[in-house]
Amino acid sequence: VFQQVFGIKELWGIDFFWIAAIGLVLLTALYTIFGGMKSVLYTSVLQTPILLLGSLIILVLGFKELGGWDEMMRACGAVTVNDYGDTMTNLIRSNDDANFPWLGALIGSAIIGFWYWCTDQFIVQRVLSGKNETEARRGTIFGAYLKLLPVFLFLIPGMIAFALHQKYIGAGGEGFLPMLANGNANADAAFPTLVAKLLPAGVKGLVVCGILAALMSSLASLFNSSAMLFTIDFYKRFRPETPEKKLVGIGQIATVVIVILGILWIPIMRSVGDVLYTYLQDVQSVLAPGIAAAFLLGICWKRTSAQGGMWGLISGMVIGLTRLGAKVYYSNASEVADSTFKYLFYDMNWLFFCGWMFLFCIIVVIVVSLATEAPTTEKIQGLVFGTATKEQKAATRASWNYWDIIHTIIILAITGAFYWYFW
Structure with a gap:
């Protein structure tokens, strides 16, 4: 984001990627160490409307630059992604597709989704912060509504960026997206390039703040949940008499260790792929x-x-x-x-x-x-x-009503509509 939006390649002779990556990790670690779960929740609530507003503006300006939805679908639908006739607008691809075979996507995405949304402490800690079962369930349903938005936050803007790239090349000029050393368009740069080239200065800064806040919120959740897992599941298990105040200190030390490990992992992450x-x-x-x-x-x-x-x-x-x-x-x-x-x-x-x-x-x-x-x-x-006892089953049944069912059906219907349209 920094490189594409602000054009900063180096600072003090150092690749700005490293300064930004390590700087953000350290800044996030500071407020997580001293603020704990409350700081994680506050930053999540604050960054969401900023990111949503910025992405909505990108959608509008992107379609204006490109010429509308139909032009985007035409440009993306004209490019095949495999030898079986599937295009960039197809969510369901041939089972022989090298990257996203439909059967593999059905099985693999279900497993990854179950692990992430149902077992990862990163997510589970948010559910556990609910005051009761009703709050936790409705928070989860609201989270599902928010989870529908990345289609418009990332999928559609990505398609707009690709269509603009094709349009610019077709007009005989340079592509819209920067190029990698291997000659391919830089897919990671799609969103920041849209921000850099389409948004006016003030809004540009706002969206960059939203992106960074989203990143820092994710990092903060990771630091907080990892530190809590270590403190409660390991340290307290072996030293059950440890007072709460000391456990907080142990959690803060654990956060520092996780931050160091995260920074050391960056070179491995960069070596896996483009x-x-x-x-x-x-x-x-x-x-x-x-x-x-x-x-x-x-x-x-x-x-x-x-x-x-x-x-x-x-x-x-x-x-x-x-x-x-x-x-x-x-x-x-x-x-x-x-x-x-x-x-x-x-x-x-x-x-x-x-x-x-x-x-x-x-x-x-x-x-x-x-x-x-x-x-x-x-x-x-x-x-x-x-x-589960009769009492537990009765308590669970009493924690939801027909509104929870209605909202669940609406979410499933919207999800089904996405797949039907992009089949």
Whole structure:
């Protein structure tokens, strides 16, 4: 964003990427360390309307520059993305598509979605901050409405940027987007390029603030949830008598360690690929299956043992790290011979790999659980669906009404409409 919007390439002879990346991480760490969860929630609430307003302005000005919705669909629909006739406007692609086969997307996205929205402390901490079950549920439904907006925040502006790029090249001039060293348009630069070239100065600054606030909010959530997990699940477990005040201090130290690890990870992140979205999906597709398998069986099957869950998580971590290591190695190696290992851990489509890895982790959890002692009824009471008491079921039923059902149906209908239009 800084490089595209403000044209800052270097500062004091240092690549500005590093100054911005490390600076933002450190600034975010400071207010998270001293502000905790409250600071995370306040910044999330403040940045959302700024980002929404800025993206709405980009949509309007982008369509004005391009010539409207139909022109965008025509330009994007004219470009095929594979040998099977699918274009850039198709969400559902051939099952032989190299990047997003429809069956892989159905399986892989469900696994990644379940892991992220249902088990990741990053998200779960927001639900747990609700005063009761009704608040938590309705907060989640409102979150689902907000989650529909990225179609207009990122998907449509991305299509506008691509269509403008095609239009500029077709007119014989330079493309709208900056180019990478390999000759491809820089996909990561689409949003900041729209901001830099279409928005007036004052609004431009506002949107950049919104983008940075969104980034810092995500970082703050990560720091806070990671520190809390370490403090409560590890430190307090081994030292249960630790006073609350000292636990806060331990959480702050844990945050500092996580910040350092995050900064050290940046070079690895940059070596995986040119497109940031591809990197994120690669990492999520190997992180999600082990956690999703252990959690799903843990809440659905009373026979799942602690050992089964642990070995499911360990197997997922080992396979995931192997896949990630293979990605870093093969992406940077010049000439490598084909092998079964290379096919499984590098060549296989990331969505299909996610599905097979999930199945493998489920098998590990089941086999180890059956081979070890079953958990006692007291140990899993209230943690597995089959153990809910009549009182718990009654409390859950009393926490929702027909309005929750209506809003859920509306969200599903809008989601279905998106898929139908971009089929």
